[in-house]
Amino acid sequence: KENIIICGASGTGKSYLSQALGHQACLTGIKTLYTVTARIIKRLKLSKVDGTYLKELEKLTKSELLILDDFGLQAFDNQDRETLMDIIDDRHGKRSTIISSQIPVSAWYEIIGGEGTIADAILDRIVNSSHRIDLKGESLRKGILKKE
Numbered sequence: 001k002e003n004i005i006i007c008g009a010s011g012t013g014k015s016y017l018s019q020a021l022g023h024q025a026c027l028t029g030i031k032t033l034y035t036v037t038a039r040i041i042k043r044l045k046l047s048k049v050d051g052t053y054l055k056e057l058e059k060l061t062k063s064e065l066l067i068l069d070d071f072g073l074q075a076f077d078n079q080d081r082e083t084l085m086d087i088i089d090d091r092h093g094k095r096s097t098i099i100s101s102q103i104p105v106s107a108w109y110e111i112i113g114g115e116g117t118i119a120d121a122i123l124d125r126i127v128n129s130s131h132r133i134d135l136k137g138e139s140l141r142k143g144i145l146k147k148e
Contacts, residue, residue, distance in 0.1 A: 001093060003130040006100040011139025014100035018067050021098060025065045033063040037071045037099075044083045061090045071101040072111040081118045092125045099126065 004021070006014045022032045040060070047056040060066055066087075076084060091097055103111060105127055112119040 002096055003126065004096075004098045004133060005105060005127070005130045006098065006133045006135065007104055008102070008135030008137075009139070010102055011141045012135035012137055013140055014102070014135060015069050016140075017133070017135070018069060018098045018100045022065060022067050030064045031062070032065040032067065033060065034067040034069065037068045038074050040068070040087075041076075041080050041083055044087075045079055048079070057086055057090065060087055061095065063095065065096045065098065066091065067098045067100075069100050071099045072103040072108060073101075076112050076114070078114065081112060081114050081122070084112070085118050085122050088122050088125050092129070097126075099130075105132070 004018075006017055008014050019034060022034050025032045044053060044056055047053045088097070101108075108123060108127075109119050112122055
């Protein structure tokens with residue numbers, strides 16, 4: 001029931017770290033789901049059209065650990081904000097969520113956007129209940145290229 005926010009520049013290991021935590025969770029029997037944020041938002045948007053939205057949302061809620069990678073790379077529209085609010089609200093205080101993002105938390109309000117009320121509610125649930133990890137340094141991918 002604890003959350004983690006991992007922020008840092010591209011290549012600093014956010015996805016690697018979140019996946020490693022998810023892998024460890026799986027090894028200890030914790031039901032884990034990893035997804036790229038834009039993909040799950042798009043999938044849920046489509047599920048609203050075909051009438052399976054609540055069923056898809058329930059799948060996310062059942063997962064003991066949800067990893068949302070690459071959070072905030074695309075701005076949220078009204079429907080995206082509502083979907084994100086549903087995901088976060090259903091999990092808040094009940095399940096764990098790991099969010100990784102290149103965008104610093106201080107800029108999330110503008111990315112979520114909207115009239116403010118939903119952004120306030122989402123951020124209150126995410127930011128105030130999360131452990132924070134800020135990764136710094138050069139891209140780890142640069143080191144891979146140097147070795148080759």
